[in-house]
Amino acid sequence: MEDVxxxxxxxRALVSIVFRGAVGASEGTRERVFAAAADLGYQPDxxxxxxxxxxxxxxxxxxxxxxxxxxxxxxSLYAAAAVSDYEVVLSGVTPxxxxxxxxxxxxxxxxxxxxxxxxxxxxxxxxxxxxxxxxVSVLRDVRVEGVDVVxxxxxxxxxQAVTHLHGLxxxxxxxxxxxxxPGAAQRRRGYRSAARRLGLPSMPLxxxxxxxxxxxxxxxxxxxxxxxxxxxxVTAFNDRCALGFLDAVRRAGLMVPEQLSVxxxxxxxxxxxxxxxxxxxxxxxxxxxxxxxERVASRLDGGEPPGSPVVVAPALVVxxxxxxxx
Amino acid sequence: MEDVxxxxxxxRALVSIVFRGAVGASEGTRERVFAAAADLGYQPDxxxxxxxxxxxxxxxxxxxxxxxxxxxxxxSLYAAAAVSDYEVVLSGVTPxxxxxxxxxxxxxxxxxxxxxxxxxxxxxxxxxxxxxxxxVSVLRDVRVEGVDVVxxxxxxxxxQAVTHLHGLxxxxxxxxxxxxxPGAAQRRRGYRSAARRLGLPSMPLxxxxxxxxxxxxxxxxxxxxxxxxxxxxVTAFNDRCALGFLDAVRRAGLMVPEQLSVxxxxxxxxxxxxxxxxxxxxxxxxxxxxxxxERVASRLDGGEPPGSPVVVAPALVVxxxxxxxx
DNA sequence: TGCTCGTACTAGAGCGCTCTAGTTGAGGAG
DNA sequence: CTCCTCAACTAGAGCGCTCTAGTACGAGCA
Numbered sequence: 104m105e106d107v108x109x110x111x112x113x114x115r116a117l118v119s120i121v122f123r124g125a126v127g128a129s130e131g132t133r134e135r136v137f138a139a140a141a142d143l144g145y146q147p148d149x150x151x152x153x154x155x156x157x158x159x160x161x162x163x164x165x166x167x168x169x170x171x172x173x174x175x176x177x178x179s180l181y182a183a184a185a186v187s188d189y190e191v192v193l194s195g196v197t198p199x200x201x202x203x204x205x206x207x208x209x210x211x212x213x214x215x216x217x218x219x220x221x222x223x224x225x226x227x228x229x230x231x232x233x234x235x236x237x238x239v240s241v242l243r244d245v246r247v248e249g250v251d252v253v254x255x256x257x258x259x260x261x262x263q264a265v266t267h268l269h270g271l272x273x274x275x276x277x278x279x280x281x282x283x284x285p286g287a288a289q290r291r292r293g294y295r296s297a298a299r300r301l302g303l304p305s306m307p308l309x310x311x312x313x314x315x316x317x318x319x320x321x322x323x324x325x326x327x328x329x330x331x332x333x334x335x336x337v338t339a340f341n342d343r344c345a346l347g348f349l350d351a352v353r354r355a356g357l358m359v360p361e362q363l364s365v366x367x368x369x370x371x372x373x374x375x376x377x378x379x380x381x382x383x384x385x386x387x388x389x390x391x392x393x394x395x396x397e398r399v400a401s402r403l404d405g406g407e408p409p410g411s412p413v414v415v416a417p418a419l420v421v422x423x424x425x426x427x428x429x
Numbered sequence: 430m431e432d433v434x435x436x437x438x439x440x441r442a443l444v445s446i447v448f449r450g451a452v453g454a455s456e457g458t459r460e461r462v463f464a465a466a467a468d469l470g471y472q473p474d475x476x477x478x479x480x481x482x483x484x485x486x487x488x489x490x491x492x493x494x495x496x497x498x499x500x501x502x503x504x505s506l507y508a509a510a511a512v513s514d515y516e517v518v519l520s521g522v523t524p525x526x527x528x529x530x531x532x533x534x535x536x537x538x539x540x541x542x543x544x545x546x547x548x549x550x551x552x553x554x555x556x557x558x559x560x561x562x563x564x565v566s567v568l569r570d571v572r573v574e575g576v577d578v579v580x581x582x583x584x585x586x587x588x589q590a591v592t593h594l595h596g597l598x599x600x601x602x603x604x605x606x607x608x609x610x611p612g613a614a615q616r617r618r619g620y621r622s623a624a625r626r627l628g629l630p631s632m633p634l635x636x637x638x639x640x641x642x643x644x645x646x647x648x649x650x651x652x653x654x655x656x657x658x659x660x661x662x663v664t665a666f667n668d669r670c671a672l673g674f675l676d677a678v679r680r681a682g683l684m685v686p687e688q689l690s691v692x693x694x695x696x697x698x699x700x701x702x703x704x705x706x707x708x709x710x711x712x713x714x715x716x717x718x719x720x721x722x723e724r725v726a727s728r729l730d731g732g733e734p735p736g737s738p739v740v741v742a743p744a745l746v747v748x749x750x751x752x753x754x755x
Numbered sequence: 756t757g758c759t760c761g762t763a764c765t766a767g768a769g770c771g772c773t774c775t776a777g778t779t780g781a782g783g784a785g
Numbered sequence: 786c787t788c789c790t791c792a793a794c795t796a797g798a799g800c801g802c803t804c805t806a807g808t809a810c811g812a813g814c815a
Contacts (some may be wrong), residue, residue: 104472104772116794116796146537148772149771151480152771156774168499168500168504177494178524181523195503197503209477211472213475213476315704316702322704350432377642379645442764442766443764443765445803449803454763474800480770480772482770483804
């Protein structure tokens, strides 16, 4: 920086002003500074700049690496943070790196706020975290003082799925459950409330889960049901579960959607592939990311207190895995 | 830090020594410092510590968020970096965030080395990057001066796949190609060399790609072949391609492996799911990550020059999608 | 007793920026 | 012509650490 200043014939402070894009430098000087920097291959050091500043303007994001939907969310978070002039720092959770560790790393970096994607952190840990900085949980609905929540209206999503199936003429609709996964309880609830409201017969849940394998297991349970007792339609906890389910029932000889209709949840990219064409409930990754950043930014910049959960509406996407019952 | 020092009755320098785990502090003092820090909720600021240090010991990792196999690699990179006492800084590539941008962010953080996972950077950019810091490309084989390469022996993987199928009695084996994806050219080459060596008839490539959708498209091409001209076995560019392919041919009524055998590449988690049970060529994510870190660490710590490509052996994993031809 | 040596500890100068509190000088008002 | 204003620029004190070059002191030795 010293060198750049010397070469441009100005003080170090001026170089700082120019690179921050702050007011107080003439157009000519700006150009000279940039030219000098280019000649010298100078690039400001972010670490030092953050140290000198009162605010770091860094937002930590904890996410599961390799999770397709988390990827969609990260894309949106990067974009939204740039708009509010914040910087995103990623900290991944992997089989060998716990969420606690991921959070600790972000704290040591002095992030100002933290976004937890699909967090599995226990309430006490969340509560302690929220006491240190603005925290927002995306996807998972937590009821912890100080923790903001941005999530999809999971219950409403399942209501849409059930209503769609009901509209096609289905009456025996079953839900492949997500167990303890984020959103699973709400989806279960949405399924039940819609079934009740529409006067559908109550059916036991199928044991499902987050992955394709869980979906295949749910299919196995369905196939073991006595003939005549089986459902004509299934709502799966999520798309991956639906995909595994579909694969398994088709291989068992069932025709979809002729003999069985299937609805997923998330609308991951694979759901829209032509050969899959899964009818599903779309989660708006873009809105979720944007709202998460807005929430933490407004607490940081506007001093707003944590608010009530922000709920994003899901949308039914009808493709080729649902149809009228035979 | 000042406060902690005061509370423990020592100087700031001592606190630094204790937290760095450096020599020069008595056991009693260590305890007092830690106790004081705990009372005050003090945690050292990484940014400042890195600034003060000559070395930042930070390694940047550029990866595609949401890519399952990249996730496996990240896990391994985190673990390996910890062993060499390096810190991993993630920078994700998403639809809206280019690889160039991801790299730029890492440079501004003053990373000492950079690991590019499945990079698509053009050679000039790679070359310039390598001029600034030790860089290693994982998965993609680049021939750029100064850029280290750690990759799987893709050609050997396909040779194993073809040999396996040949051993089962297949003669008409076709390859669903990966186009310009990292490793695709080598896999094509491995397929061809094995076919030639085993005296198999030459068959045109199927247009495949990285995703399930590409695999389904390849299946469409195969199904359009005149009866009798079709292959009895297919090697897919990767697992996702194989999965899409499988789904499509099965829905067209083909039995796998009775009428058609399929081999994937990568061994992503889904390949091992019971209902999928894909025979595939496993890439050793753990070894790839470890070797990538070793490479950059040895250049940084040992001053070693960039070396020749490190090639990791793949392994055939036989599951249920391959069998003797009808 | 005086000397060296090693351990435990401290002072203070950086690291590469930011930012406050200036200084300078040109232009406009009175 | 003086005074004020404002834009353009500078000096220098931080930010929270690390690290070098010390100091203090007790133990061991001749």
